[in-house]
Amino acid sequence: MGYRVVVAGATGNVGREMLNILSERHFPVDELAVLASRKSLGTEVSFGEKTLKTTDLDTFDFTGWDIALFAVGSEATKQYAPKAAKAGCIVIDNSSLYRYDPDVPLIVPEVNADAITGYSKKNIIANPNCSTAQMVVALKPLHDRATIKRVVVSTYQSVSGAGKEGIDELWDQTKSIYNPVDDKPARKFTKQIAFNVIPHIDAFMDSGETKEEWKMVAETKKIVDPSIKVTATCVRVPVFVGHSEAVNIEFEDHLDEDEAREILREAPGVMVIDKREDGGYVTPVECVGDFATFISRIRQDSTIDNGLNLWCVSDNLRKGAALNAVQIAELLGNRVLQKG
Ligand SMILES: NC(=O)c1ccc[n+]([C@@H]2O[C@H](COP(=O)([O-])OP(=O)(O)OC[C@H]3O[C@@H](n4cnc5c(N)ncnc54)[C@H](OP(=O)(O)O)[C@@H]3O)[C@@H](O)[C@H]2O)c1
Numbered sequence: 001m002g003y004r005v006v007v008a009g010a011t012g013n014v015g016r017e018m019l020n021i022l023s024e025r026h027f028p029v030d031e032l033a034v035l036a037s038r039k040s041l042g043t044e045v046s047f048g049e050k051t052l053k054t055t056d057l058d059t060f061d062f063t064g065w066d067i068a069l070f071a072v073g074s075e076a077t078k079q080y081a082p083k084a085a086k087a088g089c090i091v092i093d094n095s096s097l098y099r100y101d102p103d104v105p106l107i108v109p110e111v112n113a114d115a116i117t118g119y120s121k122k123n124i125i126a127n128p129n130c131s132t133a134q135m136v137v138a139l140k141p142l143h144d145r146a147t148i149k150r151v152v153v154s155t156y157q158s159v160s161g162a163g164k165e166g167i168d169e170l171w172d173q174t175k176s177i178y179n180p181v182d183d184k185p186a187r188k189f190t191k192q193i194a195f196n197v198i199p200h201i202d203a204f205m206d207s208g209e210t211k212e213e214w215k216m217v218a219e220t221k222k223i224v225d226p227s228i229k230v231t232a233t234c235v236r237v238p239v240f241v242g243h244s245e246a247v248n249i250e251f252e253d254h255l256d257e258d259e260a261r262e263i264l265r266e267a268p269g270v271m272v273i274d275k276r277e278d279g280g281y282v283t284p285v286e287c288v289g290d291f292a293t294f295i296s297r298i299r300q301d302s303t304i305d306n307g308l309n310l311w312c313v314s315d316n317l318r319k320g321a322a323l324n325a326v327q328i329a330e331l332l333g334n335r336v337l338q339k340g
Contacts (some may be wrong), residue, residue, distance in 0.1 A: 001339050002028030004064065005329070006089065008057050008080065009071035010034035010045050013167070014094055018069050025049035025326060026043060027111050028339070033290070035060055037076075062087035066337060069325050070094060073163075085123035090332060092125045092325045099126040099219060107221050108133050109327040110269040111140040116331050125328055130320025131221040131234065131243055133154050134293045138312050139249070139320070140224055141267040142260060146306065149230040149250035153216065156237045156244040157201060159286060161316050162188055170238055189236060198236040210234060229294035242284025243316040251306040260308055261298050269319070274298050282313045293319055 003206045005022065009015035012123040014255075015036070020031060034045050035057040035070040043054045057076065062068060070077055070084075074095040081091045081098070088241070098104040105118035106126045109151035131153075139148060165188040173194035176184040191198050202211035213232040218231045265272045271292035273282045281296030301307030314320060332340060 002030040003011055003066040003329075003339055004031045004033075004334065005029050005034045006035060006060070006062065006065050006068040006084070007071075008035045009044075009073075009076075009094075009307045010052075010054050010066055011036040012071055013164055013317055014071035014321040014325075015069075016045060017317045018071060018325060019045060019047045021318065021322050021326045025330070027326060027329065028333070030132075032237045033060065033065065034302060065089040066339070067092065067323075067329050067332065069329065071321065071325075081124060082291050086107075088123070090119060090123050090125065090337075092127060092326060092328050093178070094127045094216040094321050094333075096129065096215060097126075098122070098124050099128065099215070100222070101126070101158050106219060106221055107328050107331070108136050108324060109331050110267070111138045113331055113335075116328075116335055119332070119336070125332070127213045127321065127325045127328065128219045128223060129212070130161055130316040131157060131232075131245065132216050132223070133138050133320050133324050134243060134314035134316075135216070135245055135247060135313055136220060137267065137269045137293045138247070138264060138295055138310065139220070139228075141263050142249065142251070142255065142308075143224060143228070145253075145263055146255035147261075148225070148228050148249055151220070151231070152248040153230065153232045154240070154246045155216075155232065155234045155235060156197075156246075156284075158239040158241050158243055158316055159189075159193060159236065160241045161201075161243065161320070162236070167240060170240065174238070193236060193238050197238070199233065199235045201236055202339050214272040215255045234278075239284045241315060241317060242313060243320060244284055245312040247312055248301060249308050249310070250301075250304055251308070254306050255308060257308060258299050260310075264295050264298070266289075269293055270295055272296075272298070281311060284313055287313050287315050289318070290315055291318060291323055 282294035297311035
């Protein structure tokens with residue numbers, strides 16, 4: 001016996017990837033409902049060999065469904081996730097709406113799987129921000145060994161992190177640069193993204209940091225350890241899929257770069273590719289479609305007593321969203337629902 005699963009936002013970047021991953025990982029699905037907005041009614045999406053037609057989230061009855069994977073943005077989540085949870089369907093949500101709610105666990109299964117028991121307070125589990133998810137799978141095993149005091153991270157985030165419209169804007173604007181009569185001004189992004197980088201993701205806060213930067217701070221604390229200090233600069237770059245991060249870590253205890261490399265080689269969800277030669281590191285185009293978070297360029301930071309630098313790359317639509325959500329569903333199945 002398997003699960004009755006709902007994917008809400010099935011026509012979006014994350015929703016489509018959720019369907020791919022449910023199929024690739026042979027998640028025990030008995031029945032699958034694919035939902036989107038009314039304007040997409042009947043749109044076809046792929047689930048393995050099958051083609052399914054989307055129905056309207058607005059009129060869907062969640063009664064009798066086990067798990068709903070939500071990837072519809074905060075506004076629609078606010079409207080529909082409580083409805084699903086009330087009907088007894090456990091929501092795994094990709095938006096930021098519930099991430100900081102003390103009654104909602106925020107989970108990266110490789111890091112804090114035990115937090116799953118907290119799901120029952122609201123019948124909702126939150127999936128972290130894409131840039132946080134890939135960073136914490138690398139931080140956790142290092143923290144367990146040498147206790148992280150502070151992290152300084154700069155991100156290089158792909159346009160797919162901004163949804164379908166982000167991908168379209170980079171594609172159309174890149175073509176228009178070569179055809180100036182077909183001008184494509186910035187719409188989804190705040191400045192030209194083609195052949196450019198933009199140090200601004202999500203809204204500005206009073207402190208001067210952006211909400212995306214604040215999310216990395218708050219979520220790392222909630223998932224790994226509240227005592228870790230994090231400071232982030234989040235930057236959008238003209239890459240379609242795959243987020244990269246330059247991470248500087250300061251530890252309580254000394255941690256040699258070779259030992260760090262060995263710890264990361266053994267860590268779940270991590271793949272170390274770290275040769276000190278041309279091409280001996282991973283770039284975003286190589287991580288697309290992969291499950292792993294890739295770590296390269298591990299090296300001592302000689303400017304502080306116990307410091308390391310590393311380069312972290314992952315498919316933001318996978319570990320940063322859809323894969324992590326399906327891993328949470330697997331965890332829920334193994335530890336709580338036990339049907340599959
Ligand atoms: N992309 C990433 O790297 C990433 C990472 C982590 C988290 N997330 C989060 O995941 C969510 C989805 O992101 P995305 O990149 O997949 O966005 P997207 O490509 O723009 O897709 C949005 C999806 O939500 C549906 N939707 C939007 N409003 C709706 C409504 N009122 N009723 C029903 N369906 C509605 C859309 O349906 P229609 O096609 O019918 O409009 C579409 O299926 C967001 O909360 C985002 O913050 C994204």
